[in-house]
Amino acid sequence: MKLKYVFLFVFLGLANLTIAQQKEITLQEIWSGAFGTRGMDVLHSMNNGQQYTVLNRGTGSVDKYDYKTLQKVETIVSASNISEISSFSSYSFSDDESKLILATEVEPVFRRSRLGIYFVYDIASKKATKISDKKIQEPTFSPNGKKVAYVYDNNVYVKDLMSGASTQITTDGVKNKIINGVTDWVYEEEFSFVRAFQWNAASDHIAFIRFDETDVPEFSMDVYGSKLYPQQHVFKYPKAGEKNADVSLHLYNLNAGKTSKIDLSNYNDFYIPRIKWTNDPAVLSVQVINRHQNELDLMMYNAATNQKSVVLKETDKAYVDITDNLTFLADNSFIWTSEKDGFNHIYHYKKDGTFINQVTKGPWEVTNYYGYDEDSDRVFYQSVENGSVNRDIYAVKINGKKKKRLSTKEGTNSAKFSANFTYYINTFTSATTPPEYSLHWAKNGKLEKEIKNNANVKEKLGNYKMSKKEFFTLTTAKGHELNAWMIKPADFEASKKYPVLMYQYSGPGSQQVANKWNSPNDYWYQLLAQKGIIIVCVDGRGTGFKGADFKKVTYKELGKYEVEDQIDAAIELGKRSYVDKDRIGIWGWSYGGFMSSNCILKGNDVFSMAIAVAPVTSWRFYDTIYTERYMQTPQENASGYDDNSPINHVKKLKGDYLVIHGTGDDNVHVQNTMRMIDALIKANKQFDWMIYPDKNHGIYGGYTRLHLYTKMTDFIENTLLK
Structure with a gap:
């Protein structure tokens, strides 16, 4: 009798376990953050090398920990103890770690740039001092900790922390004309930095870049909002082959109160992607790269002697990465x-x-x-x-x-x-x-x-119907060996035929096939696998970390070799006994949207459906720095632009095509999708589309992501599972 109860208990336990393991992921869970992981936020090593600090967003504090014991040593600053601050989102130390800059009321400008109200917090006195009553950009301590430089309304200022006085060191900053000390849109996006000024080690000179965008063409976007009339957002955006901002390099001497211009007249139509002072307070390093981005000079400028010399030249038959x-x-x-x-x-x-x-x-x-x-x-x-x-x-x-x-x-x-x-x-x-x-x-x-x-996350996922991500090498008929992964349905049966959804990004130097933990998209792929779809990702030629030749083969031909590889990969997948070669789809975002659009057009006999989110549909619509790095200008390489742009292949469309875009996308403009739609209509091709008002390149906020992925999921079910 006792044994029978034990058997019954075990049986019921196994039954409950089986039921638990059959739990399916939902879109609501994915986009509510149900599978999110914990990290270590804004970690900073202290100068002594024995301790570190982290930002504790929950308590609104910067806490110091000991490396060896991992025990908390002290709270350096807490918003609850500062009457002027209710919370702060980031912090930075002065070089001697006696003060911090705390960021409050921060609002985004573009991808990396921010405006905010910033305070200097003195650790000894526990006093917080507002740097400016206005929202400013990029406040940065001088190395001696006595001053802070920052940018307001396109001009550079220096605040003396002892006297409290601020000095305006540039006066010509004007929106959409002159920028001092921070980058223009295209530098921020493509050279990945915003602060375009640097203190020297002696705290007596500031080098800064000036951008003259007067002649750069403007791009405008309607912001629909909730008012009766929409507003127009206008900003300078140099498209491929168009005029860039004229950049110049300047030096402000704090002791003399004077600004001088560094002579770069021997360069023509160039970029300054990096400036950095050496340990010698008189010597500034400057990286200057030509517009084609295949010739880079590392130059040293001596502020004491006004002498400059190129110490290193980097050249490449394609392009030099910054x-x-x-x-x-x-x-x-x-x-x-x-x-x-x-x-x-x-x-x-x-x-x-x-x-x-x-x-x-x-x-x-x-x-x-x-x-x-x-x-x-x-x-x-x-x-x-x-x-x-x-x-x-x-x-x-x-x-x-x-x-x-x-x-x-x-x-x-x-x-x-x-x-x-x-x-x-x-x-x-x-x-x-x-x-x-x-x-x-x-x-x-x-x-x-x-x-x-984050063992709790892994334990939680143990209750769901999860499939293993299988890594493998896919070899195309042309002999190209490509990294790939595959997710099969958890109840996969080799005797069945399954539809396939391929995902890729494929941009130069990128990587999607990596041995790392799930992104939100990975949970979406698990959801799709639960519905009976095999998900595959292939990194074709042009992607990164396999050598320069593999990466740079796409030079001057974006959308040719990468598209060939996705088509060839789909053909190879279609040869597998468990794949239904007539139901292979592909999707991607941004560069991936450009790719998925090209694939369903150039590979119209291979792909039966495609989703393109925020796609580039012609490289003529995209910015100078990114596009010309890989393509040169349209004037020099017209065929490279036009032969591989989806907008020029719309007549080839056979399958189901969904294009999605946000109207507030300052990066890949909705113009790309609108012109694509116009071309499809003129070619009398049926398609589906979705527009998200005022959403940027990330298409998020509120229920937006949930709505977007519901839309895509429904489209996939209605095409690949029909």
């Missing part, structure tokens, strides 16, 4: 990364540009440079030495010897080192492991302590 890896060592020799041997590697040069040695080498890519530790004479970096879908942490002597792999788990490892390179906090994730944070010794990578993990 990075933030330039690092000056104590003797002003410098670290630089380059693809000049065919793979991205680390190089060491003397301060005059004399080559010392190549620090890393091999048929693999350095994916992140973490820094140089003078005491141990070691360089720390991240690379794909363990396979292009993985990331590991390494250390190597600056002479290139005694390389050591510090990370041990296979997947994606990234590091945040302490200031003195004693410790590092490793973030590890893989396709089967949500983010884990752990403390390690930089000397040998040895684990000191676990900090936090």
